[in-house]
Amino acid sequence: MQAKLLLEDGTLFTGVGFGADGESVGEVVFNTGITGYQEVLSDPSYCGQIVTMTYPLIGNYGIARDDFESIRPYVNGFVVRRHEPVPSNWRAEYNVDRLLKEYGIVGISGIDTRMLTRKIRHFGTMKGILTTGSKSVEELQEMLGIHEMVRDQVARTSTKQRYTSPGAGERIVLVDFGAKSGILRELTDRGCDVVVVPHDTTAEEIRRLHPDGIQLSNGPGDPKDVPQAVEMIQQLLGEVPIFGICLGHQLFALACGADTGKLKFGHRGGNHPVKELATNRCYITSQNHGYTVIDESVIGTDLEVTHINNNDKTIEGLKHKSYPAFSVQYHPEAAPGPHDSGYLFDQFIDMIRNHKRNHPKAPRQAELVAQLKGVL
Incomplete structure (x- = not known):
């Protein structure tokens, strides 16, 4: 399943989708943690944001409900270099893909997250749209232009x-x-x-x-x-x-x-x-x-x-x-x-x-x- 991430400056990333199908708009940010991706996903402070993990391998130890930081994830999207669908951890109850599907969160893997992180560091955080659909770049840009960032997080x-x-x-x-x-x-x-x-x-x-x-x-x-x-x-x-x-x-x-x-x-x-x-x-x-x-x-x-x-x-x-x-x-x-x-x-x-x-x-x-x- 192909997925796209389009930034408001026109930069387009194309990768492989995981999690839910659909489209999501949010502020694109990055997290430098090596571990703790499920605590990141369930941290309410990420409400309304598309989170990029700078560590290249995400999902390798799966999901354990005991490690959640809130009742549910609040991120608008999830961006990783490599998504591991088969976790190796005796505590794991299921994988990241299932978690994102359960809560309607779109994910994208297989993109150059280092390039994305360097862009954010240089130009600052910006709006982005993450999609698994077939809309053209022009249509996605139009959607970004009319979308207002949430203020009631x-x-x-x-x-x-x-x-x-x-x-x-x-x-x-x-x-x-x-x-x-x-x-x-x-x-x-x-x-x-x-x-x-x-x-x-x-x-x-x-x-x-x-x-x-x-x-x-x-x-x-x-x-x-x-x-x-x-x-x-x-x-x-x-x-x-x-x-x-x-x-x-x-x-x-x-x-x-x-x-x-x-x-x-x-x-x-x-x-x-x-x-x-x-x-x-x-x-x-x-x-x-x-x-x-x-x-x-x-x-x-x-x-x-x-x-x-x-x-x-x-x-x-x-x-x-x-x-x-x-x-x-x-x-x-x-x-x-x-x-x-x-x-x-x-x-x-x-x-x-x-x-x-x-x-x-x-x-x-x-x-x-x-x-x-x-x-x-």
Whole structure:
């Protein structure tokens, strides 16, 4: 089955189709990970994008449901150099081809992914159309020209209703902007009582949950497309400790008066070096974002830069100078990727406990009822 990938600059790639038949339009990006393709496919932050894997062999260890980072894949298309239809892995339940067919995702293999990656690095990310149909190049160009990029990715990927992962420790409200399962896993592994809420949950609704801390998740798209989240963070800043990851980091920055902008081709992969300024230590991190906090915009705010990217010197971490709140641009839950930065979740828990010692709250309603029953 022949497949084509046409970029908006007119570049045409012709290869072999796998996965679903059809057509798909999206922003063409690349990921530099050597492993972890199924975590990439199931990462909600890729919603609306056609993902190119720079590693040349994809599919060799198949698909295992336990490794998913969300309930389903959200990518608009998948581009690889070589697709391996017969996996060799005792955990594999089926192959990548079946996964893409199941969710209607078009894939293309047998193209020069190195050339495609170099083009994106030179000219920046761009729209593309991926098809297994017989339309002419002219027809595909016309479709690209009239197609508008999606702007509601967060609403598409966020949970629609609140749910709880019970624990005996601190109560964490995880605001789901397209959260990866790894974040929830890291919090529950530390015994936290986690309440996951939709992206448009208000500050007052979060207050009613009596959180000890608020986790702002990763997610897809432009942070400025989620203005209600910025307002929510502004209202809660200083009341409850806050930890932001990826999109949550950008929203935290906007809430504190900084600005964000689009990167030329983004950071996507599990091998990005980040320097922690306080210790001068370098961490290898997992990343997936197309936007960044603009350096100059932090000047004059109550934010302090804590981490920078060693490749391009963009901001990778922030903390508030007065309130218990911090954020990182990368993924400390690292799925896939190195586990260098898992300590950040421990720092978050320590911050919560310090805040509770210094700012004791009135007993939660349930605890107060229990106390009253004991008195009566």
